[in-house]
Amino acid sequence: MTQDLVRSLFAAEFDNSILDRMDDSATFELEGRLAFTTDCHVVSPYFFPGGDIGRLALTGTVNDLAMTGAFPLYVAAGFIIEEGFPRESLGRIARSMQEAAAEARVQVVAGDTKVVERGAADGIFITTSGLGLVPPGVNITGSAASPGDVVILSGTVGDHGVAVMSRREGMRFETAIESDCAPLGELVRRMLSASDRVRVLRDPTRGGLAAALNEIAASSGVAIEIDEASLPLKPEVGAACEVLGLDPLTLANEGKLVAMVDPEDAGRVLAAMKTSPMGAAAAVIGTVERADRPRVYVRTAAGSRRALMMPSGEQLPRIC
Amino acid sequence: MPLPPLPYLDDFRDRGLVRSLLADLEERFSQPVKVMEICGTHTMAVSRHGLRQAVPENLSLISGPGCPVCVTSNRDIDTFIEMAMRPEVIAATFGDMLRVPGTRTGLAEARSRGADVRVVYSTLDALAVARKNPGREVVFFGVGFETTAPTVAAAIAEAAASGLSNFSVFSAHKTMPPALEALSAAPGLSIDAYLCPGHVSAIIGPDAYAPVVSEHGIPCVIAGFEPVDILQALIMIAAQLVEGKASVEVQYSRGVGPGGNPAARDMMELIFEPCDAEWRGLGTIPESGLAIRHQFAGHDATRRFEVDVSWSQEPRGCICGAILTGRKNPRDCDLFGRACLPEKPVGPCMVSSEGTCAAYYQYEI
Numbered sequence: 001m002t003q004d005l006v007r008s009l010f011a012a013e014f015d016n017s018i019l020d021r022m023d024d025s026a027t028f029e030l031e032g033r034l035a036f037t038t039d040c041h042v043v044s045p046y047f048f049p050g051g052d053i054g055r056l057a058l059t060g061t062v063n064d065l066a067m068t069g070a071f072p073l074y075v076a077a078g079f080i081i082e083e084g085f086p087r088e089s090l091g092r093i094a095r096s097m098q099e100a101a102a103e104a105r106v107q108v109v110a111g112d113t114k115v116v117e118r119g120a121a122d123g124i125f126i127t128t129s130g131l132g133l134v135p136p137g138v139n140i141t142g143s144a145a146s147p148g149d150v151v152i153l154s155g156t157v158g159d160h161g162v163a164v165m166s167r168r169e170g171m172r173f174e175t176a177i178e179s180d181c182a183p184l185g186e187l188v189r190r191m192l193s194a195s196d197r198v199r200v201l202r203d204p205t206r207g208g209l210a211a212a213l214n215e216i217a218a219s220s221g222v223a224i225e226i227d228e229a230s231l232p233l234k235p236e237v238g239a240a241c242e243v244l245g246l247d248p249l250t251l252a253n254e255g256k257l258v259a260m261v262d263p264e265d266a267g268r269v270l271a272a273m274k275t276s277p278m279g280a281a282a283a284v285i286g287t288v289e290r291a292d293r294p295r296v297y298v299r300t301a302a303g304s305r306r307a308l309m310m311p312s313g314e315q316l317p318r319i320c
Numbered sequence: 321m322p323l324p325p326l327p328y329l330d331d332f333r334d335r336g337l338v339r340s341l342l343a344d345l346e347e348r349f350s351q352p353v354k355v356m357e358i359c360g361t362h363t364m365a366v367s368r369h370g371l372r373q374a375v376p377e378n379l380s381l382i383s384g385p386g387c388p389v390c391v392t393s394n395r396d397i398d399t400f401i402e403m404a405m406r407p408e409v410i411a412a413t414f415g416d417m418l419r420v421p422g423t424r425t426g427l428a429e430a431r432s433r434g435a436d437v438r439v440v441y442s443t444l445d446a447l448a449v450a451r452k453n454p455g456r457e458v459v460f461f462g463v464g465f466e467t468t469a470p471t472v473a474a475a476i477a478e479a480a481a482s483g484l485s486n487f488s489v490f491s492a493h494k495t496m497p498p499a500l501e502a503l504s505a506a507p508g509l510s511i512d513a514y515l516c517p518g519h520v521s522a523i524i525g526p527d528a529y530a531p532v533v534s535e536h537g538i539p540c541v542i543a544g545f546e547p548v549d550i551l552q553a554l555i556m557i558a559a560q561l562v563e564g565k566a567s568v569e570v571q572y573s574r575g576v577g578p579g580g581n582p583a584a585r586d587m588m589e590l591i592f593e594p595c596d597a598e599w600r601g602l603g604t605i606p607e608s609g610l611a612i613r614h615q616f617a618g619h620d621a622t623r624r625f626e627v628d629v630s631w632s633q634e635p636r637g638c639i640c641g642a643i644l645t646g647r648k649n650p651r652d653c654d655l656f657g658r659a660c661l662p663e664k665p666v667g668p669c670m671v672s673s674e675g676t677c678a679a680y681y682q683y684e685i
Contacts, residue, residue, distance in 0.1 A: 229335060238329060245673055301333045301547050302342060304370030306683040312663040 005090070005113055010079075013094040014101070014108040018074075026109035028074065030133060035070035037061060038129040046093065046123055049163045050178025054097035056254060057126035059183045060205065062104040066188040067201045067257065069140040070132030075101065076110035078127040083118045093124065104183035106130070138192060144199040145220035150266035151286040152259045154187060154279045155180065156232040157209055161251025162240045177236050182255035187278040194272035197262035204258055207311050208250040210296070212258055214310040217294035220260075225297040225305065226286030249298075250311040260288055332546030333369070341551035342374055348558035349378035354510065355557060356646050358500065359517030360387030360674025361545050367679035369547045375554065382646035383679070385499055385602060386517055388464040389416045389672035390644055393598040395632040396492040397422040397668075400461045402627035403490060404435040409625070410453060411437045412446035413461040420668045423632045443475035450479070450487035459621045462491040462610075466523040469493040469610055470584035473591035476612065476619045490621040491612055494597055496520050497528050498608035504536040509646060513539040513557040515550070518572040525580025529568045537566045544572035591616055600634070600668070601641030640667035643676050650680040657685060 011019065018026045039060045046053040062072040077097070081090065101108055163179040184203065191198050200220070204212035209226075217224050233248055241248045255278065261269045266284065273279030286299075296308040331337075357363055363383040366372055372381050385391050401422050404411030411427070418428045418439060431437040436456075440446045443460060450458035462472045472489055479487040496517065503509060516529060521542040529540040539560040543553035553571040560566060570576050588610065597609025612620035634641070637655055642648035650656045650669070656677060660666040669675035 242329065298370075300368075300370035300374075301335045301338045302370050302374035303335075303339060304373040306368060306370040306373075307685050309682050309685070312661075 009091060009094055010111055010113065013098045014111070016107045016109065018107060018109040026074065026076070028109070030073070030131075032136070033134040035065050035068045035132040035134050036129070037064040038127065039064060040125065040127045042122070042125050043164065044122060045164070045167050046089070048167050048179055049175070050159075051181035051254070052093055052096050053124060053126055054093035054095070055100045055181050057128045058097045058100040058104065059181055059254060061128040061130040062106055062132075063184045063203045063254075063257075065130045065132035066183070066185045067140070067203055068132075068134060069138035069188065069192060069198075069201065070134045071189070072104055072106045072130055072132040072183075072185050074109045074131045075106050076129045077108055078111065079113045080121050080125040081113065081115050082121040082123050083115055085123055090124070100183060104185055135192070137196065140198060140201050141219075142200055142202060142216050143219040145216050145222050145224070145260040145288045146199065147222060147288055147290040148263050149199060149260040149288040150263050150284055151224060151226060151288065152261055152266065152270055152273065153209070153232065153283055153285045154184070154257045154259075154273060155255075155281040156234050156237065157204070157253060157256065158237045158241065158248035158251035159234060160254040161208065161246075162237050164252070165244070166240070175236055175240060177234065177240070180253055180255035182278060184255065184257055184278055187257065187273060187276045190272045190276050190279070191259065191269050194268045195261065195265035197265045198259055198269060199262065200260035202258050204253050204256060206252050208248070208252055209258060210247070210249045210308050210311050213296045213308065214294075216260065217296050220288075221291070221294055223289040223291030223295040223297065224286060225289060225299060226308070227299045228301065230283055230285045232281045232283050249308060329546070332544070332548045334548065338547050338551065341548065341555065345379070345551060345554055345558065346376050348555065348562065349376045352378045352380070353512045353561060354380050354382055355513045355515055355554065356382050356384045356503070356511045357515040358384040358386040358496070359520065360390070360672065360676075361519070362386070362515055362517065362543065362550065363676050363679050364674055365545045365547070365550060367683040370683070371547060371550060372684065379554070382511075382649070383643065383676040384503065384646055385599065385644045386465070386496070387644075387669065387672050387674040387676070388468065388494065389420055390640060390668045390675050391494060391599045391601065392420075392463055392492050392668065393600050394423050394634050395598060395629055396490075398424070398629040398632040399622075399627055400459075400490050400492075401425060401427060401430050401435075402629060403459050403621060403625045404430050404437055406625065408457050409436065410449060410456050410458045411435060411461065412440045412449055412458055413437065414441075414463070415439045416672055417461055417463060419665065419671045421635065421665055421671070443472050447475055447478060447484065447487060450484055454486060456486065457624075458487050459625070460487070460489045462489045462493050464493055465496055465517075465520050466588070467519045469592065470523065470587045473587045476591050476616055477587065479619055480616055485618060488619045488621040488624055489612065491592065491610055492597075493592070493610040494599065495594070495608055495610065496524065497531070498605050499599060499602060500529070500532050502602055502605050502608075503645060504532050504538055506645065511538060511646065512561060513541070515553055515557070516540050516542040518542060518544050518549075518575050521570075521572070521576045521580065523581045523584045525578065526568045526570050526576065528580070533566045533568055539566045540568045542568070542570045542572050542576050544575060601644035635666050638667035640669045640677070643669055650677040653677070657681060
């Protein structure tokens with residue numbers, strides 16, 4: 001069964017000269033500074049508006065590479081599949097993974113598949129690892145934010161979180177919102193060609209913008225203030241959040257990035273972002289400040305500032 | 321359920337309007353004034369929109385007992401967890417209760433120890449679980465005020481009508497007017513005015529606050545939950561205080577009609593009857609709870625599952641009780657932000673999405 005899957009389904013879908021050799025490991029030439037990452041994906045449900053676990057697994061990893069300024073090149077994928085998982089669903093997942101790989105201009109060059117007993121996994125789990133090449137001179141890290149830097153967000157927040165939640169068992173609601181799940185390598189390339197003073201890049205996935213900004217503030221030892229009114233937010237996402245009692249700032253995004261950029265270059269970077277479909281709704285949302293201890297603040301409609309904390313635990317809808 | 325955009329939201333958060341209301345408010349408080357926002361959703365909104373810092377210095381906004389999860393006593397939480405631990409029981413609850421600590425354990429921990437605890441998003445989902453599992457007993461944790469109780473009542477009515485005998489409710493519901501009466505009569509609190517809950521009032525109607533106004537002379541203004549709503553309500557309160565009068569006024573007129581919602585009240589009346597209830601922080605308040613009427617005893621979990629929680633006690637060192645009555649603020653608590661954190665809460669006020677400690681921790685720390 002597994003052998004058959006590998007040959008007929010995955011090898012056919014991910015078809016490329018490195019994978020086709022079917023050796024025990026993929027071999028290729030690379031020279032320069034490498035970026036290497038891995039990510040496990042266990043989303044439920046595995047098909048959601050705007051994507052599925054395959055697209056998510058691919059983009060999640062290439063985006064992690066892109067957030068260090070790397071050009072994503074190769075991906076390895078591990079599949080843990082529950083016995084009885086529909087073959088047709090698996091085909092759909094593999095296909096959308098390959099589509100995302102083509103968009104991201106990466107190749108899936110290695111993989112492994114295990115089928116486990118019914119009940120030992122929830123449908124399908126996918127782990128992807130990715131390798132990328134960091135261009136010379138690029139040094140992007142979460143610890144590089146400095147006071148005065150401008151905070152830029154590449155688009156609307158919370159789309160993925162709401163899209164997935166709208167299909168979750170027990171709380172289905174109709175919405176036109178689709179996941180923003182998309183590779184960001186191209187957007188990053190445009191930003192880096194516009195400026196060599198992009199200091200931090202982070203994709204606000206699990207925990208949303210709140211988690212990403214808190215992590216950056218902690219690594220860089222700075223405070224970050226964002227302006228609530230400047231946050232790009234789709235009205236439907238805002239409405240869903242109001243009804244369910246969720247904060248869009250803590251919802252996951254899968255095709256957005258937040259950047260800290262030197263103030264002199266911010267205009268240029270923003271303009272470059274807007275030339276990409278992934279950054280069409282990009283906006284300046286805040287600034288980095290000097291601080292005794294790392295903090296994130298939101299400037300509210302009342303003109304006062306409130307704290308934005310690291311989200312904790314799962315997001316649970318409220319009683320009333 | 322189609323979910324339309326809520327375009328008016330932006331208007332109620334309009335920066336220009338908010339600033340002009342704040343400027344108006346600035347001139348209205350020459351004396352220190354204490355306004356209690358009773359409702360947990362108001363507490364959250366005040367914190368989230370930074371209103372506590374933005375209003376005039378003379379105006380203190382203190383938080384009241386309007387978070388249903390928070391006022392639920394440890395005895396009730398322990399009782400439900402004991403029910404949940406029975407092998408035949410599927411415990412159904414709203415997500416809010418999952419992480420609330422009881423005396424020995426919380427529901428989330430009970431679940432990891434084998435209890436079958438299901439998070440539902442409406443009481444109708446709990447009915448569906450009961451239908452799907454005819455061999456098991458589904459017990460729903462009824463926590464909430466007049467906003468939630470009618471929906472639970474409707475579920476019980478539905479279960480009774482359709483002969484769904486494996487569905488029962490542990491009712492820890494509470495009603496707001498008796499709590500306000502108790503707060504108003506409490507010595508040493510000296511609250512100058514109440515910002516009354518929008519959603520509860522949409523059910524009970526403005527007249528429910530008449531006794532507070534007539535007997536205690538405390539102004540009551542029913543407010544919506546957006547910054548513009550809250551600020552406008554505070555201006556209405558200021559006007560009453562200046563004139564030296566006390567009346568019930570409705571700022572949230574788009575949600576609260578003069579008679580409230582009689583259909584929802586009838587449904588509550590059909591299923592529940594008033595009973596004495598224990599509130600965290602306020603103690604036992606006569607006639608402030610909702611017990612399931614005798615005719616529906618088959619759907620009353622307290623009658624069906626006997627559990628012993630004589631060991632139940634309130635968490636040590638936790639001042640949730642004093643916070644819920646506006647006597648203390650979370651920063652007065654030695655545990656706040658140190659031993660008591662959202663991921664490791666000592667008391668419910670830190671874990672509920674409407675809890676005062678959660679609001680302060682999340683937005684005002």
